[in-house]
Amino acid sequence: MTNSTRCAACKQLRRRCPSDCIFLPYFPPYNPQRFSYVHRIYGASNVGKMLQQVEEHERGNVADSLYYEAYCRIEDPIYGCVGIITVLHEEIYHLQYQLAKIQAQIDLLKAHPPLQGLEYSANLLADQNGVYASSPSSFGPSIHCLY
């Protein structure tokens, strides 16, 4: 028994579309690009194998992710979706860097909250190298060296 309307896969492969066609639920005839892309990158038999090796309720996700990756690869033949992963890592690194900077500033301000008085500023200015003087201070524990 065949389908009156072939799925996109069987149309492109120019064959009959059986009622139990593995591609049918995931490559509908109204979206030919979907199968065309995965076919171009993976090949029909590889796609069929990848669908068959998972449980039925997961096959939609397989088809979707294969299409996504195929699309990325066609758009960027050198890196495909791996290019996106690289950019994501760079963005994450950038944000972690920003976060570390701000956290360090917060930690410093927590340890030595800025005061309005001139005495505190004088203490900070005492050592041009940014190292607190070891002389007694009434403003809390001294930090002898920041580095």
Added chain:
Amino acid sequence: MSSSSSLSSNSPCAACKFLRRKCQPECVFAPYFPPDQPQKFANVHKVFGASNVTKLLNELQPHQREDAVNSLAYEADMRLRDPVYGCVGVISLLQHQLRQLQMDLSCAKSELSKYQNLGGIASTATHGLLAAAAAAAATTAHHHQQFNFMTGGGGGGGGGGGRDHHHHLYHHHQFFPRDQPQQQQHQHMIRAFEGHGSNNFDASGLLIGQLSQFQAAGADGRRTPVDPS
């Protein structure tokens, strides 16, 4: 020296070994699938197939092929580890991490401004101290964050021909809710992709933000809702 030796002066590349054929001097695979890395070709062959890889490589300039092979090998490896989501699973997890970091950064900035406002404008020296502490902390963070998944010489910094347009992807993007189970996150990401359907879709838009629906064949009722538990 015997001239009747049938041994090749070069051992066949991993691809030709796998395919059980003679490795010609002009073999397209040889530079990228050395014989000491048999698994690399085995994975790529399993997911993409040798002829598809050949077609892909033939469409590229020679200097682009190494990065292409390494990225294909990575994708194949991810697909074999996760037959359902492959690299898409990695992408959705990274997106989640990125979103989390954005929220953390936003909270940290707000906390910093509270401290700064409490003390009024700090002195020049305090500014210097804050900058120094920030730089020291950031340097430490940098050392922990070196990332290079592209082993085999391709390098994360190699090539770059197709990557530049990705660099402004994430500035204003919506993310899926972080408390969704992982599977839903992956599906959300995929669903967000496909509805573009348009031929003008470019890879930079594949990331969150501009994605619409990726989900296919909704009309034929094949989709069953994923149990969030």
